[in-house]
Amino acid sequence: MARRKSKRGPLDYAKSPWLIGFGLITFILLYAPIAQLIAFSFNDSKRNIVWRGFTTKYYAKAWNDPALVEAFVNSITIAVMCTMVATIIGTATALWLWRFRFPAKSAAEGVMALPIVIPEICMGVAVLVMYSRFGSWMRGVETGPLHWLNEFWAIWPPLNLDAFTIARIWNEFFSVWPLNLGAITAAHIAFSFPFVAVVVRARLAGFNREFEEASKDLGASEWQTFWNVVLPFMMPGVIAGALLSFTLSLDDFVITFFTAGPETNTFPVKVYSLVRRGVSPDINAASTVLIVITLVATIIAMRMQAPSKTEG
C-alpha cells in the first residue's frame, strides 16, 4: 500500500504511487471490456479482432432485424409500464414506513427489503411457478377442481357469464399488446418498487415534519398537504427512484427469462440467445444502444439524488 520511508505525510495515502497505480489499473480493467465492446460495434469486420475501419452498418443491420427491434420495443415498453406503477407503489410504501408507527413494523420493513436481497433466480422460478399454476386454474375452470366457480357465476343470469367465458375474455384481453407483457411487467414491478421505496425514504428522512404540521394547522387537507408540501420535497427522490426502476427493469434478464412465454421476447433474453451462438458485431451495436440508454438514466438519477445531501 503506502511506502514507509517517504516525504509524504503519514496519512497522505492518495499520493502513494502504489495506491494510485492499483486504482488506475482497476479502472482500466473495469472499463476496457466495455470500451472494446463499444469500439467494435463500429468496426468494419465480421470477426471483430482487428480494427478495419469505421462503419455504422451493424447499427443498420440491428435496426433492420425485426426480431431484435421487437424485443427492444418490448423491453422499453415493459420498463416504462414498470416505472409508472413501481414509482407510485414505491412512493406510497416509503410514505407508509416513514410516517406511521404500527405493530410489527420492523417485520414489514424486512419483508419489503426481501426482493432486494434474495437471489434473483429464486424469485424467477417462484414467479414462473405461480404463473403456470394460474394458467392451469384458468384452463381448469370448466372441468377442473375450480368447477364450483362455474356454478357460482351462473347464479348471475343477467350477465350470462360463466367461468369459462370469463377465462376466455381474460385470455383475449391479455393477448393484446402491450397487455401481453403484463405478466413480465408485474414481476418487474414486484422487484423494483422496494428499491424506489428505499430511495424515496432516504429523501424523506431529511424532511422537516413541522412544514407538514404548519400546512395542516393553516387548514390544508391531507391531500393538499401531500400535493403541495410533501410531494415537492420528495420529488428528486421520486424521480431518482423512477429512473432506478427503469434501469432495473431494462437490465433484468433472469426474471424475464423464467416468466416470458415463447412468443414474448425482451431485449436481454434475445441477446442471450444470440450470445449463446457466438460473438457478432450486431450484438455489439444493439448492446451499445442499451448501454447509452441505461447510463443516461443512471447519471440523471444520481444528479437528482445528490442535492438531498446538502439540503437535508
Next chain:
Amino acid sequence: MENWKQNKAVFWVTALPGVVWLLLFFLIPLALIWGMSFGEKTSIIDIEITGTLANYSRSFEAVYLKIIWKSIWISVISTAVCLAIAYPVAFGICFSPARWRPLLLLLVILPFWINLLIRTYALIAVFRTRGTLNFTLEWFWNLAFLDKLIGPFQPLELLYNNGAVIVGMVYVFMPFMVLPLYATIERLDRSYLEASLDLGASQWRTFFSVTVPLTMPGIISGIILVFIPMLGMFLVPDLLGGTNAIMIGNVIARQFKQANDWPFGAALSFLLMYVTFAALALRAFIGARMKGGVGV
C-alpha cells in the same frame, strides 16, 4: 412518527398498494415453491404436495453436493478477490481530494448499472480463443521471435473453466463491494491511525491492527452483499463456464426448463434461500454485537 390509529385512511392508502403487490407477485409465489419443495411429481404436469423430504435429500446426493460445494468455493474465492481489489480502491477514493471523490465513486459504480448480460458478453470477446487477450499474447509472442524459435503461438483456452467464472464474478461484482467499504472507511476517525503511527506502529501494522478492525462492519456488509448473489448466479457460469463450471443457479434453471423436475428445483432454490436468510441473520447478529461490544 404518527401512530397508525390516528389516521387510518392514509395508513391503509399508503400501505395497501405495496403490501398487496408484494403478496401477489412475490410472497405467494415464494410460498408456492416452498410448498412444492415438499412435493413430488405424479405425472408430467401434476405435482402433489406430500410433505416428502426426498427433494432435499436428493440435493445432498454426491452429484449435487459436488455442485453445491463448487458453487460455495467459487463464490468464496470470488468474494475474497473482490474484497482484495475493492478495499484498496475504496481506501484510495476516501483519501483522495474531496472534490474528486463523487466522480471517482461514480466511475467505480457506473459499470454496475450496465446490463449484466452485456458485461458478461464483453468478457467473452476478451477471453475467447480468437479474442483480444489471445490476440495480444500472440502479438507479443511474434514480437519476441518466439514463433521462429518455438513455433506458432497456440491460443490459450481461457473460457469454459472455473477460472473464467471466477474472473467473470469478480468483474461483475467488484463495484458492488466498493460501496459499503467506502461508506465505512469514509467515517473512519483518522486520529486513531495517527495515534497508531505516532506510537511507533508501521503502516502495515496500523492497517491490519487499526484500520481493518475499525472498518469490519463495512467488510462484512460487502462480503454478504456480494456473496449471496454470487452463490445463486446463473448467467456468468452459464456463459463463461459452459458445461465445465456448473453452479447451483444453473442446476435450478435446468430443473425448471429442460429437466422439468419442479419439486427438485424448488428444493434447491429454497436451499439457496435458507443460506440467504442465515447470512442476513449473521449480519444482523454481528451488527448488534459490534454496536454493543467494541466501544471504539
